[in-house]
Amino acid sequence: MNSSTDSARIDTRQTMQAPALSLPEIVPTTLPALDERVTGLLAEPTYPRHALGRIETLLQQLVRIQCTDPACFDGLSLDRPQVLVFAADHGIVDEGVSAFSQDVSRQRVEEVLRGQAPLNTLTRLHGFDLTVVDAGLAQQLLPPADAEDSVALLSRKIGHGTRNMVLSPAMSLRQAISALQAGMDVVRHLPGRVVALGDIGVGSTACAALLLSRLCGVPLPDACGRDQESAGVDSLRRQHRLEKLQAAAARHRKAVTPLEALAAMGGFEIAMQAGAILQAASERRIVLVDGFVAGAAALVARGLCPAVADYLVFGHRSTEPGHRLLLIHMQAQPLLDMELRVGQGAGALMAWPLLQAAQALLARQMPDT
Amino acid sequence: MNSSTDSARIDTRQTMQAPALSLPEIVPTTLPALDERVTGLLAEPTYPRHALGRIETLLQQLVRIQCTDPACFDGLSLDRPQVLVFAADHGIVDEGVSAFSQDVSRQRVEEVLRGQAPLNTLTRLHGFDLTVVDAGLAQQLLPPADAEDSVALLSRKIGHGTRNMVLSPAMSLRQAISALQAGMDVVRHLPGRVVALGDIGVGSTACAALLLSRLCGVPLPDACGRDQESAGVDSLRRQHRLEKLQAAAARHRKAVTPLEALAAMGGFEIAMQAGAILQAASERRIVLVDGFVAGAAALVARGLCPAVADYLVFGHRSTEPGHRLLLIHMQAQPLLDMELRVGQGAGALMAWPLLQAAQALLARQMPDT
Numbered sequence: 182m183n184s185s186t187d188s189a190r191i192d193t194r195q196t197m198q199a200p201a202l203s204l205p206e207i208v209p210t211t212l213p214a215l216d217e218r219v220t221g222l223l224a225e226p227t228y229p230r231h232a233l234g235r236i237e238t239l240l241q242q243l244v245r246i247q248c249t250d251p252a253c254f255d256g257l258s259l260d261r262p263q264v265l266v267f268a269a270d271h272g273i274v275d276e277g278v279s280a281f282s283q284d285v286s287r288q289r290v291e292e293v294l295r296g297q298a299p300l301n302t303l304t305r306l307h308g309f310d311l312t313v314v315d316a317g318l319a320q321q322l323l324p325p326a327d328a329e330d331s332v333a334l335l336s337r338k339i340g341h342g343t344r345n346m347v348l349s350p351a352m353s354l355r356q357a358i359s360a361l362q363a364g365m366d367v368v369r370h371l372p373g374r375v376v377a378l379g380d381i382g383v384g385s386t387a388c389a390a391l392l393l394s395r396l397c398g399v400p401l402p403d404a405c406g407r408d409q410e411s412a413g414v415d416s417l418r419r420q421h422r423l424e425k426l427q428a429a430a431a432r433h434r435k436a437v438t439p440l441e442a443l444a445a446m447g448g449f450e451i452a453m454q455a456g457a458i459l460q461a462a463s464e465r466r467i468v469l470v471d472g473f474v475a476g477a478a479a480l481v482a483r484g485l486c487p488a489v490a491d492y493l494v495f496g497h498r499s500t501e502p503g504h505r506l507l508l509i510h511m512q513a514q515p516l517l518d519m520e521l522r523v524g525q526g527a528g529a530l531m532a533w534p535l536l537q538a539a540q541a542l543l544a545r546q547m548p549d550t
Numbered sequence: 551m552n553s554s555t556d557s558a559r560i561d562t563r564q565t566m567q568a569p570a571l572s573l574p575e576i577v578p579t580t581l582p583a584l585d586e587r588v589t590g591l592l593a594e595p596t597y598p599r600h601a602l603g604r605i606e607t608l609l610q611q612l613v614r615i616q617c618t619d620p621a622c623f624d625g626l627s628l629d630r631p632q633v634l635v636f637a638a639d640h641g642i643v644d645e646g647v648s649a650f651s652q653d654v655s656r657q658r659v660e661e662v663l664r665g666q667a668p669l670n671t672l673t674r675l676h677g678f679d680l681t682v683v684d685a686g687l688a689q690q691l692l693p694p695a696d697a698e699d700s701v702a703l704l705s706r707k708i709g710h711g712t713r714n715m716v717l718s719p720a721m722s723l724r725q726a727i728s729a730l731q732a733g734m735d736v737v738r739h740l741p742g743r744v745v746a747l748g749d750i751g752v753g754s755t756a757c758a759a760l761l762l763s764r765l766c767g768v769p770l771p772d773a774c775g776r777d778q779e780s781a782g783v784d785s786l787r788r789q790h791r792l793e794k795l796q797a798a799a800a801r802h803r804k805a806v807t808p809l810e811a812l813a814a815m816g817g818f819e820i821a822m823q824a825g826a827i828l829q830a831a832s833e834r835r836i837v838l839v840d841g842f843v844a845g846a847a848a849l850v851a852r853g854l855c856p857a858v859a860d861y862l863v864f865g866h867r868s869t870e871p872g873h874r875l876l877l878i879h880m881q882a883q884p885l886l887d888m889e890l891r892v893g894q895g896a897g898a899l900m901a902w903p904l905l906q907a908a909q910a911l912l913a914r915q916m917p918d919t
Binding site: 299535544 | 596597598600601602603604605649650654657658661666668670671672674675869885886887888889890891892900902903904906907910911913914
């Protein structure tokens with residue numbers, strides 16, 4: 182931590198050398214006339230005002246995302262929804278911060294590729310197209326022989342897992358930028374107006390806790406969760422985990438910008454999700470965000486471009502105590518609170534029918550539909 | 551209130567005269583071996599324990615409802631879900647406790663019959679059969695000329711609205727029992743393993759607040775909501791409403807059993823919903839409960855037969871402050887918190903996809919499916 186090759190200093194030098202990060206343009210969606218249009222459409226004389234509650238505010242957001250002119254508003258399009266799952270490994274797992282070994286990340290991805298994961302069930306139920314992206318698993322990922330045809334696999338491997346961030350930055354700035362741009366690139370080629378985001382990677386909640394702590398000023402013990410069981414970590418392990426995360430935070434204490442924090446303490450799947458979020462927002466897609474790790478990616482994306490927040494729909498609040506704090510900092514109220522801990526985007530997909538219900542309730546009031 | 555023809559005394563006399571209430575037998579569902587079976591099916595070595603969170607506890611409940619023997623367990627059936635909407639009017643509306651007139655109840659029902667209400671949209675989206683029951687609207691209900699064929703209308707009118715409970719009991723014990731039995735009867739003729747319950751009736755939240763206060767010992771100002779806008783009642787009206795409800799509670803202070811409280815301060819649609827809940831539970835159907843008013847019916851049903859609680863799935867928490875307290879007293883955590891105030895069962899239907907997701911996630915782990 183106190184060595185002269187301080188990682189923050191290395192990062193600073195890398196900033197000079199790294200390619201410039203080119204961010205897509207994201208337009209804020211605020212348009213009060215459109216909100217009033219939605220409220221007016223939903224109002225009925227036989228019910229109290231705002232009787233549809235959060236469905237009304239959700240609809241206002243969705244309509245603002247898809248429509249730029251109240252005069253041309255003709256309903257919502259939720260066709261061909263896409264779910265993107267980014268998978269990567271984390272060097273900090275070497276420090277014993279997770280109950281699972283790195284090999285489990287690959288097993289989880291293979292389960293998805295075989296169509297046998299909880300996510301696949303929800304994908305089929307709700308009619309999503311599923312794309313799995315190897316953002317940086319430690320091992321070589323070979324599609325299993327019994328892989329399901331409907332699951333697309335993209336290899337955008339930035340590295341074989343990040344480095345152990347207790348010892349050095351998780352990735353170089355160059356890698357962080359490559360990962361962000363790979364995420365943008367993946368979204369650019371997707372159809373549809375909705376992208377749901379999930380992730381797979383043992384150790385990823387440690388990154389999410391560190392990013393939350395650094396970017397929002399949340400004390401690390403709170404970001405890690407003082408009381409509850411977290412990420413397969415039992416009470417005996419929790420103190421050990423916190424100490425390791427504190428060591429990582431101290432080592433990278435100078436990594437304070439979103440990009441520096443992402444490189445020093447993030448993960449390839451988090452960086453790629455952040456890129457995907459930015460690109461999707463720039464194309465005025467609805468971004469459906471899953472749990473703590475995808476939330477940390479959203480936090481990074483917001484740090485890079487604040488207007489992105491207008492495009493984010495938070496599907497689910499996980500049991501991770503840090504996730505509750507993250508959502509407060511994002512001023513976001515998730516649609517569901519089902520205490521899921523499977524990652525993968527499962528929480529985002531479970532929330533999907535609420536968007537469909539909202540769309541149908543709006544279409545019901547549209548003169549032309 | 552202090553007259554010698556005290557309503558509580560009248561009620562007591564009516565108890566003697568009223569026909570005996572015949573309740574169906576309801577068996578508690580507790581079966582730890584079955585819960586363990588579900589947990590075992592959902593467990594996976596690559597995820598933390600109980601990774602599906604509340605989906606796991608929901609599945610345990612649904613499986614317990616449908617299965618009596620772990621050895622014969624072969625998955626969940628959610629085919630042909632039914633939604634029942636009970637409509638009635640309330641004499642207490644004469645006291646100005648609602649922002650709407652009684653005529654609005656009929657208008658809301660007609661909107662449902664024409665297939666144009668929010669509930670119809672959700673019914674179509676989620677494939678429910680819809681039955682509307684006139685439990686006691688003030689006016690004669692004629693199916694509109696442009697009624698939708700798919701909506702069934704049953705007339706089980708107990709009276710033309712209840713009496714004004716500030717002046718006398720809302721209904722006689724005989725009427726309460728007739729309404730309970732009509733509710734049982736309606737369910738008896740329905741197909742499917744799931745019944746969702748909703749209600750329409752201006753003034754019904756006043757009944758729900760009074761029943762909550764009486765049956766759970768909640769102070770009436772809390773049951774009515776001290777702070778928030780409630781049931782279309784603005785802040786100026788709230789004090790007036792509370793005074794009227796306090797007068798009703800004082801008049802019926804001796805109505806302490808669930809049946810007496812239901813008769814004195816309930817509504818026909820609440821009584822009929824309570825009967826429907828009891829019958830559905832006795833047939834081991836899953837009962838999907840909507841907001842505050844359906845919740846009050848569930849409270850009455852639980853008072854009459856505590857085992858019924860095992861069969862109740864609470865779909866939605868409304869903005870009514872009393873509803874939050876009611877759910878705490880039922881020890882229930884609703885699936886959604888969308889701040890809806892449309893009644894009708896809309897909240898229950900919005901929660902339905904979570905039951906479907908749970909079913910699919912269980913089926914995925916069943917060897918034979």
